[in-house]
Amino acid sequence: MAGMKDKLRRSRREVIRTAAMLAGAAGLARVIVRPAAATPEMLQEAIRAAVGEAPVNKGRVKLDLPPLVENGNSVPMTVAVESPMTKADHVKAIHVFNEKNPQPYVISVWLGPRAGRAAVSTRIRLADSQTVTAIAELSDGSFWSDSVDVIVTLAACIEETTH
Amino acid sequence: MARPLIHIPSDIRRGDIIEIKTLISHVMETGYRIGVTGLPIPRDIIEDFVCQYNGEEVFRARLAPAIAANPYISFFTVATESGTLEFSWTDQHGKTQVQITAITVT
Numbered sequence: 001m002a003g004m005k006d007k008l009r010r011s012r013r014e015v016i017r018t019a020a021m022l023a024g025a026a027g028l029a030r031v032i033v034r035p036a037a038a039t040p041e042m043l044q045e046a047i048r049a050a051v052g053e054a055p056v057n058k059g060r061v062k063l064d065l066p067p068l069v070e071n072g073n074s075v076p077m078t079v080a081v082e083s084p085m086t087k088a089d090h091v092k093a094i095h096v097f098n099e100k101n102p103q104p105y106v107i108s109v110w111l112g113p114r115a116g117r118a119a120v121s122t123r124i125r126l127a128d129s130q131t132v133t134a135i136a137e138l139s140d141g142s143f144w145s146d147s148v149d150v151i152v153t154l155a156a157c158i159e160e161t162t163h
Numbered sequence: 164m165a166r167p168l169i170h171i172p173s174d175i176r177r178g179d180i181i182e183i184k185t186l187i188s189h190v191m192e193t194g195y196r197i198g199v200t201g202l203p204i205p206r207d208i209i210e211d212f213v214c215q216y217n218g219e220e221v222f223r224a225r226l227a228p229a230i231a232a233n234p235y236i237s238f239f240t241v242a243t244e245s246g247t248l249e250f251s252w253t254d255q256h257g258k259t260q261v262q263i264t265a266i267t268v269t
Contacts, residue, residue: 074231098229102195105227109238114221116180117239123231125193156231 043097046104047135050095051143056135060144063096063134067149072126072156077106081118081136081144091118093137100130125156165189167262169250175242175268183214183222184237187252187260193228209234211253216266217246242268 047056064078081091090113096106109120118136129152135145165188172181187209194206206228214222221240245268253259
């Protein structure tokens with residue numbers, strides 16, 4: 001009886017080990033397949049839907065997210081854009097996207113010169129460790145962006161409920 | 164939907180850039196979670212948020228399920244004159260909750 005238990009335990013250990021190896025290999029394969037700077041297709045599509053064919057420049061936008069998140073259910077986020085917010089030169093919209101939630105959209109906001117300051121804060125959900133991207137649309141038609149890598153230890157969105 | 168919370172600074176002078184903080188109690192159910200019955204919990208999301216200052220739209224947001232439960236949104240506006248700030252939240256079923264707050268500018 002004890003021997004059988006041992007055998008079972010051993011085989012379970014083997015299964016776990018094999019699974020871990022497979023998962024590791026899959027992860028490695030994914031890393032190798034995906035080019036270093038590219039983002040997944042859904043995210044790219046969502047960004048194209050908001051931005052169109054215009055080029056997205058790096059800079060002017062400051063996306064503030066904690067680099068290490070304990071609970072992905074509520075992550076404080078602030079997006080601020082450097083802009084004088086005058087009639088001639090202001091931020092028209094800010095879009096925030098994520099890479100690994102079930103959907104790529106987080107929030108889109110529309111403002112104008114009446115805002116005075118192009119900054120918005122909210123709390124978001126993150127289902128996994130991932131890159132979050134904020135894109136600002138300026139009144140001159142240019143787009144600017146910032147990205148932040150976030151490590152999430154407890155994921156949101158897909159966990160089971162207790163009620 | 165429950166009564167929202169709005170915070171604006173006290174002692175506002177004309178031309179000040181003020182931060183408006185808003186919070187509304189709402190589950191923001193993503194539709195991706197499985198309940199204890201084994202069935203998915205239906206999606207229930209506030210999708211639109213608008214702030215009007217004396218009838219003029221000064222801020223608008225489109226929310227996705229990636230916004231945490233009890234959506235908190237803060238933003239800025241220039242205090243131009245005394246009057247009202249009207250906030251409205253609309254969920255995916257078209258139900259709208261409106262909150263009107265007085266603003267006094269000296």
